Amino acid sequence: MQKHTLLLLFILSFACKDDKTVDKPLHDQFVHNTTLENDYVGDDQCIACHASEYKAWEGSHHDLAMQIANDSTVLGNFNNVNITLDGVNYLFTREGSDYIVISKEIDGSENTYVISYTFGVEPLQQYLVDFEDGKKQVLRVTWDTIEKKWYHQYSGDTLDPHDWMHWTRGSQNWNTMCAECHSTHLEKNYNVEANSYNTTFSSINVSCESCHGPAKNHVKWAKSDSMSSDTNTYLKTLDTQLNQMNSCAPCHARRTKLTQTLEPNLNFEDQYIVQTISTPFYHADGQILEEDYVYGSFLQSEMYHKGVTCTDCHNAHTLELKMKGNNLCMQCHEPEYNSPSHHFHENDTDGAQCINCHMTGKTYMGNDFRRDHSFRIPRPDQSLSANTPNACNQCHTDKSNSWAAKAIEKWYGSDRKNHFSDYLILTNNSRLTASEIEQVNAFINDLNYPAIARATAINNIEIINESQYETILKRLEDPSPLVRYNALNKFNTAPPELRVQIASKHLSDSTKMVRIGAAQLLTDIDSGLLATINQSDLNTAEVELEAMLLTNADFSTGRLQLGDYYFKKKQYNAAIIQYNESIKKDSLLLMAYPNLATCYSIIGNTKKALETLNFLINKAPDMSRAYYLRGLLHFELNNPNQALLDLDQAVKLNPSDAQSLYNIATYHYQNKDYTKAEQFARKAIAIYPANKDYQYLLALIYKEQGRTDLSNQIMQGLQ
Numbered sequence: 017m018q019k020h021t022l023l024l025l026f027i028l029s030f031a032c033k034d035d036k037t038v039d040k041p042l043h044d045q046f047v048h049n050t051t052l053e054n055d056y057v058g059d060d061q062c063i064a065c066h067a068s069e070y071k072a073w074e075g076s077h078h079d080l081a082m083q084i085a086n087d088s089t090v091l092g093n094f095n096n097v098n099i100t101l102d103g104v105n106y107l108f109t110r111e112g113s114d115y116i117v118i119s120k121e122i123d124g125s126e127n128t129y130v131i132s133y134t135f136g137v138e139p140l141q142q143y144l145v146d147f148e149d150g151k152k153q154v155l156r157v158t159w160d161t162i163e164k165k166w167y168h169q170y171s172g173d174t175l176d177p178h179d180w181m182h183w184t185r186g187s188q189n190w191n192t193m194c195a196e197c198h199s200t201h202l203e204k205n206y207n208v209e210a211n212s213y214n215t216t217f218s219s220i221n222v223s224c225e226s227c228h229g230p231a232k233n234h235v236k237w238a239k240s241d242s243m244s245s246d247t248n249t250y251l252k253t254l255d256t257q258l259n260q261m262n263s264c265a266p267c268h269a270r271r272t273k274l275t276q277t278l279e280p281n282l283n284f285e286d287q288y289i290v291q292t293i294s295t296p297f298y299h300a301d302g303q304i305l306e307e308d309y310v311y312g313s314f315l316q317s318e319m320y321h322k323g324v325t326c327t328d329c330h331n332a333h334t335l336e337l338k339m340k341g342n343n344l345c346m347q348c349h350e351p352e353y354n355s356p357s358h359h360f361h362e363n364d365t366d367g368a369q370c371i372n373c374h375m376t377g378k379t380y381m382g383n384d385f386r387r388d389h390s391f392r393i394p395r396p397d398q399s400l401s402a403n404t405p406n407a408c409n410q411c412h413t414d415k416s417n418s419w420a421a422k423a424i425e426k427w428y429g430s431d432r433k434n435h436f437s438d439y440l441i442l443t444n445n446s447r448l449t450a451s452e453i454e455q456v457n458a459f460i461n462d463l464n465y466p467a468i469a470r471a472t473a474i475n476n477i478e479i480i481n482e483s484q485y486e487t488i489l490k491r492l493e494d495p496s497p498l499v500r501y502n503a504l505n506k507f508n509t510a511p512p513e514l515r516v517q518i519a520s521k522h523l524s525d526s527t528k529m530v531r532i533g534a535a536q537l538l539t540d541i542d543s544g545l546l547a548t549i550n551q552s553d554l555n556t557a558e559v560e561l562e563a564m565l566l567t568n569a570d571f572s573t574g575r576l577q578l579g580d581y582y583f584k585k586k587q588y589n590a591a592i593i594q595y596n597e598s599i600k601k602d603s604l605l606l607m608a609y610p611n612l613a614t615c616y617s618i619i620g621n622t623k624k625a626l627e628t629l630n631f632l633i634n635k636a637p638d639m640s641r642a643y644y645l646r647g648l649l650h651f652e653l654n655n656p657n658q659a660l661l662d663l664d665q666a667v668k669l670n671p672s673d674a675q676s677l678y679n680i681a682t683y684h685y686q687n688k689d690y691t692k693a694e695q696f697a698r699k700a701i702a703i704y705p706a707n708k709d710y711q712y713l714l715a716l717i718y719k720e721q722g723r724t725d726l727s728n729q730i731m732q733g734l735q
Contacts, residue, residue, distance in 0.1 A: 055230030078222035092159035150213035152190035180602030197267035229280030269311035301437035396420035443476035467496035540584035572602035640670035
């Protein structure tokens with residue numbers, strides 16, 4: 017064991033508590049917030065004074081977001097329809113007032129389900145089934161309300177009933193994936209230990225109080241003799257861009273929850289972390305790729321930064337567009353934009369519609385076309401260099417990106433307007449030149465660019481020189497909480513003393529998201545180093561971090577994060593439980609296996625560690641890290657030949673795997689083969705020149721070779 021000390025350098029090591037420490041479980045520390053429960057009064061209380069608004073809302077997608085299944089709400093054909101989709105056979109039928117689905121799965125199992133609720137109305141309607149433990153699941157088979165037919169979302173996939181993506185499992189769980197945004201004042205009430213739910217809501221659909229907040233005090237005021245003329249008294253008003261973003265964004269954003277229950281009148285960043293516009297969720301330039309729900313796109317747009325908000329285009333109650341065609345855009349834009357001299361297409365054609373050039377879109381859920389709200393200028397030149405989509409070729413599918421780029425240049429000249437996407441694309445490159453690093457640093461520091469784009473760039477880049485380090489340090493004071501949070505994340509692997517210094521300044525940040533980011537930096541820090549920090553701020557931030565972890569524990573990835581939390585606390589047995597729970601929820605969550613194997617190795621259960629890594633390699637034979645970890649484990653088991661084979665395979669799969677190269681070099685150094693040791697150490701340094709461990713090893717090798725001048729030169733540089 018002693019001779020392999022260097023080899024184990026990259027197995028995660030954390031200082032704090034170990035499993036002998038008795039800790040109060042997180043679920044006992046979490047107190048569910050029910051203070052708002054009795055303040056919601058329901059729609060009936062609103063109608064008397066707000067009849068016109070209620071009438072406009074009635075029949076909208078918000079009104080019909082979720083309904084009890086009955087003759088007036090179910091749109092699908094349940095008249096003994098038999099259909100087979102992707103190997104699954106369905107019979108849709110009726111038994112009295114019940115709507116029944118009988119399914120025969122690809123494994124031959126047959127089940128009968130009763131529909132309890134409908135979900136949505138156009139262009140598709142989904143159906144919910146009640147399961148045990150308070151769970152509701154959304155059937156994969158869906159009714160197309162336009163084509164009037166049954167279909168599979170994401171057709172072509174053959175899903176085993178045990179797959180996380182199967183409709184009976186985590187990816188289609190209503191409580192986790194859907195409920196908060198289809199009902200009013202939803203409380204998930206997830207029991208972490210029992211993996212069960214007691215989910216409640218005050219209104220089944222997205223009603224008045226979803227947007228305006230609980231109305232109890234407002235109704236009380238309205239019935240009183242108050243002299244106040246402010247009809248918004250005690251209600252959340254939507255008269256500013258900030259208020260509308262805080263109201264609309266929670267359900268129209270791809271995000272991570274920070275709190276158990278959505279509360280009105282709180283800033284978005286105190287309840288959620290918006291997904292940055294990074295791959296694989298967005299294209300390299302920030303255009304939509306996965307289901308991103310508008311907000312992340314809108315934050316990129318010039319319109320957002322000019323103060324435009326949701327209700328400038330959409331009616332708040334009907335949800336319909338306020339005007340048809342280009343008239344909607346001409347509310348703000350000069351008439352010259354609505355002419356062939358600008359768009360170079362005949363008037364009254366698809367090519368002359370503003371949205372077809374500036375709001376490209378994509379079809380989700382099988383038939384739901386949604387438009388990108390980043391409102392960007394077509395850039396086929398970027399399609400050529402970065403393989404991003406562009407509006408021109410989405411219409412002219414028979415033409416090339418080169419053809420489109422030449423057309424744009426002919427019409428508008430060779431110069432393109434400066435846009436953040438140019439820099440965002442740069443940050444997706446694995447290696448940047450010195451000039452490119454300088455450009456990216458300037459971009460990140462320029463507050464004129466969208467905060468979400470700058471935060472994404474921070475998230476994308478790898479810090480390899482002093483200028484980048486200085487840039488990230490500056491952004492810790494950025495006016496945007498999202499930028500501050502992502503800047504904090506870049507220091508997760510920094511030395512403990514530096515993390516303490518940085519985090520201590522942000523534990524009392526005005527935004528919860530940033531406070532949690534600071535707490536994450538300190539999870540594995542020894543208590544002695546934390547003594548210098550304001551303990552009240554630290555305790556508050558830690559409670560907020562733990563609440564976030566528990567809030568998301570019904571996701572497979574949430575359990576993974578909870579496992580990582582215990583791992584960093586050196587509570588390895590607790591971490592093993594959470595990693596296994598994450599795998600139970602999704603056996604294809606490959607990220608869970610490496611840390612699970614590492615936990616087993618640390619507690620001395622090398623058999624389970626090896627079994628876990630063998631299973632992972634069988635599942636993912638192209639995963640470089642799996643071979644790397646198994647190589648380290650074989651060194652521990654005194655199987656150096658097999659260890660070297662695994663590390664060699666890791667490098668073949670990932671030529672940038674400097675860790676494996678370093679460990680191979682270390683092995684040869686320890687076995688006095690200094691020529692090979694130098695060869696592999698140099699390869700590792702070529703990948704990460706600034707890594708001090710790699711340089712130190714090379715200095716030791718030079719010393720053993722008698723090349724003391726070179727050894728001393730490296731040592732002096734390290735000092």
